[in-house]
Amino acid sequence: xxxxxKGLLACPECDALQREVALxxxxxxxCVRCGAHLMRDKPDSCNRTLAFxxxxxxxxxxxxxxxxxxxxxxxxRRSATLIDxxxxxYEHGMWSVALLVLMxxxxxxxxxxxxxxxxxxxxxxxxxxxxxxxxxxxxxxVRPWGMVDVxxxxxxxxxxxLTQIAEVHPGVALFALGGYILFLTAGLASxxxxxxxxxxxxxxxxxxxxxx
Amino acid sequence: MIRTxxxxxxxxxxxxxxxxxxxxxxxxxxCARCGAHLHLRKPNSINRAWAFLAAACIFYIPANLLPVLxxxxxxxxxxxxxxxxxxxxxxxxxxxxxxxxxxxxxxxPIAKLIAMAILxxxxxxxxxxxRLARAKLYRVTAYIGRWSMxxxxxxxxxxxxxxxNLIAAILPGPGAVAFGAVVVLTMLASQSFDPRLTWDPLGGxxxxxxxx
Numbered sequence: 001x002x003x004x005x006k007g008l009l010a011c012p013e014c015d016a017l018q019r020e021v022a023l024x025x026x027x028x029x030x031c032v033r034c035g036a037h038l039m040r041d042k043p044d045s046c047n048r049t050l051a052f053x054x055x056x057x058x059x060x061x062x063x064x065x066x067x068x069x070x071x072x073x074x075x076x077r078r079s080a081t082l083i084d085x086x087x088x089x090y091e092h093g094m095w096s097v098a099l100l101v102l103m104x105x106x107x108x109x110x111x112x113x114x115x116x117x118x119x120x121x122x123x124x125x126x127x128x129x130x131x132x133x134x135x136x137x138x139x140x141x142v143r144p145w146g147m148v149d150v151x152x153x154x155x156x157x158x159x160x161x162l163t164q165i166a167e168v169h170p171g172v173a174l175f176a177l178g179g180y181i182l183f184l185t186a187g188l189a190s191x192x193x194x195x196x197x198x199x200x201x202x203x204x205x206x207x208x209x210x211x212x
Numbered sequence: 213m214i215r216t217x218x219x220x221x222x223x224x225x226x227x228x229x230x231x232x233x234x235x236x237x238x239x240x241x242x243c244a245r246c247g248a249h250l251h252l253r254k255p256n257s258i259n260r261a262w263a264f265l266a267a268a269c270i271f272y273i274p275a276n277l278l279p280v281l282x283x284x285x286x287x288x289x290x291x292x293x294x295x296x297x298x299x300x301x302x303x304x305x306x307x308x309x310x311x312x313x314x315x316x317x318x319x320x321p322i323a324k325l326i327a328m329a330i331l332x333x334x335x336x337x338x339x340x341x342x343r344l345a346r347a348k349l350y351r352v353t354a355y356i357g358r359w360s361m362x363x364x365x366x367x368x369x370x371x372x373x374x375x376x377n378l379i380a381a382i383l384p385g386p387g388a389v390a391f392g393a394v395v396v397l398t399m400l401a402s403q404s405f406d407p408r409l410t411w412d413p414l415g416g417x418x419x420x421x422x423x424x
Contacts, residue, residue, distance in 0.1 A: 010217035010224035010231055013347060014411040017217050033214055034347040034411065071373050073380075080372035085365075088372035094384045100392045101368050104361065133228075133246040140227040140248075144399065147358050147365075154365025157313060160306050161366070162373065165285070165380050193228050197245060 011036050045195035050120040052187030057113045059180040064106070066172035068155055073166035082106060082173060104147040109184075112146050115139045116187065119196065128200055128207070136193070143188075149181045216411075223250045254406035258336055264401035265328050271393040272321065278387035281367055285380040293387060294318065294363055317363040317391070320356050324398045327353045331405060338413035350407045357402060360395045364388060 007020045011031040018032055023041035031038055042048075067079035080088075082105065089098035115135045122129040129135065155174060162168045217224050221234045225243035232250055235241035241250040254260075279291040292300060294317050302310035327349050333339075334346055367384055374382040 008222075008231060009229070010222065012224065012226070012229065013350070013407040015216040015218055015224070015408045016214045016411070017220055017222070034344065034407075036347070036351070068369065069373065078373060078375070080369065084372040085368040088375075089368055089384055089388075092371065092384050094388060097364060097368070097384065097388045097392050100361075100396070101364065105365070133243075133248075136246050137227050137248050144358065144403065147361050150359055150361045151365045153312070153316075153359075154362045155369045157301075157309050157362065158366045158369040158373070160309055161301070161370065164304060165374075168373075197228065197230075 009038055011038060039194060040192065042190055042192045042195065045190055045192040046120055046123060046199055048190040049116065049187050050124055052183045052190060053113060053116045053120065056180050056183035056187055057117060059176045059183065060109060060113060063173040063176035063180060066176065068173045068177075069159060069171045070169045071162060071166050072169070079171060082177075101151075104145055105151045108142050108146045109148050109180075112139060112142050113184075115142075116191075123196070123199055123203065126203065128203055132200060136196075146184075148177055148184075152177050152181060214414075216408075218252055223252055225250060226254075253408055253412075254404060257404055257406040257409060258332055260404040261328065261332055261401045264397050264404060265325065265332070268321075268394050268397035268401060269325060271390045271397065272325065273390075275321075275387055275390035275394050278390060279385035280363065280387040280391060281370065281385055282383040283380060284383075291385065294391065297363070297366075313363060313366070316359045320360045321394055321398060324353055324357055324360075324402070328398070328401050328405065331410070335405075335409035340413060343410055343414075346410050347407065350402075350405070350410070354402045357395065357399045360398075361392075364392050364395070 008017055009020050010017050011034060013036040014031060014034040016031055016033040023029060026041055028040040029038040064082050067081050070077060070079040086098050086102045089101060115138050118129055119132060119135050159168050217231060222231045223234045224231055225246060225248050227248040228243060228246040230243055230245045232244055234252060243250055276294060279293055281292045283290045298310050298314045301313060331346060331350055367388055370382045371384050374380055
């Protein structure tokens with residue numbers, strides 16, 4: 001007994017089963033019952049996502065090396081990098097908060113970028129990476145916990161607060177993080193899981209065809 | 213009449229959205245495409261969400277009462293809770309920022325606690341009222357939670373930049389731990405909640421069994 005599932009979609013938020021329709025360019029499909037977003041036509045999805053993610057990765061690497069901001073108080077200069085925000089909390093005994101900042105602002109974003117590059121770069125080169133399904137699940141699971149956008153807002157607020165006691169200058173990392181947010185958002189918006197799986201499946205068929 | 217995936221004996225993979233043949237929990241079904249664990253509905257959704265929500269409510273009290281930041285200059289010592297930090301921003305003229313921080317760290321957490329409680333009570337009672345509004349409420353709740361982290365990041369950046377050798381010292385306070393816990397717990401609560409429970413009371417042959 002087989003159930004035909006081709007051409008059917010289930011809504012992630014209300015489970016309503018509906019027919020998949022051919023989408024016009026950039027067209028979007030929403031659930032007929034609850035209005036949840038189901039899928040969108042994203043031309044050239046894999047390539048665009050890869051390009052955006054590479055750009056985001058470069059900027060994120062820069063953001064981890066250069067200072068976030070410099071502080072000038074009566075001749076004493078001080079600058080802090082991304083990891084310094086974690087170290088500061090840790091040294092004052094706030095290891096749990098330090099861990100939270102470390103995970104949401106550094107580790108999770110790095111994992112997310114790494115996983116996307118790990119999936120899409122080999123696919124682009126015509127290779128199916130080992131553990132593609134696992135990588136995909138990791139990307140899905142860590143998504144809500146990457147909070148660099150919130151971090152940048154927090155850094156900006158603290159900059160304004162500090163202008164009362166000292167002169168503050170935004171550093172290279174702050175601009176790099178701003179760019180990272182733009183590219184990551186663009187990358188996630190261009191990614192369509194359907195397209196990636198289709199790409200991987202057709203690649204698999206072709207590879208098997210060559211071997212046979 | 214709308215049929216759900218469950219009515220048709222199908223399970224949607226929560227990671228890659230592929231439709232799989234339904235199986236019981238004991239068979240530990242995994243997605244044929246990406247290998248993620250499959251559930252008809254998130255297991256123990258309502259109990260887990262209530263547990264996280266209750267824990268978040270408990271932490272909400274110290275999060276607001278305990279200081280999140282100690283600021284010391286040669287002239288004055290100041291301890292700030294989240295609310296007094298907002299007031300401080302407002303009285304020093306940064307109205308826009310005061311509003312942003314107030315919304316992110318006061319309005320969002322309390323709104324999220326209330327929204328989750330509404331969704332859970334309604335799902336538990338199999339309510340038929342304002343279903344579409346509840347679907348939207350869930351979507352907003354799931355999206356905004358992370359922005360509450362902004363105050364944690366403000367503190368982290370301030371602590372990193374302003375150390376003892378300067379004219380002022382800023383130290384993190386215990387309130388930050390509780391506040392971070394509130395953010396994480398409310399995020400876990402909304403992730404445990406299965407929005408399909410809002411729609412399940414509409415019926416269908418398989419509607420009765422998988423609640424809770």
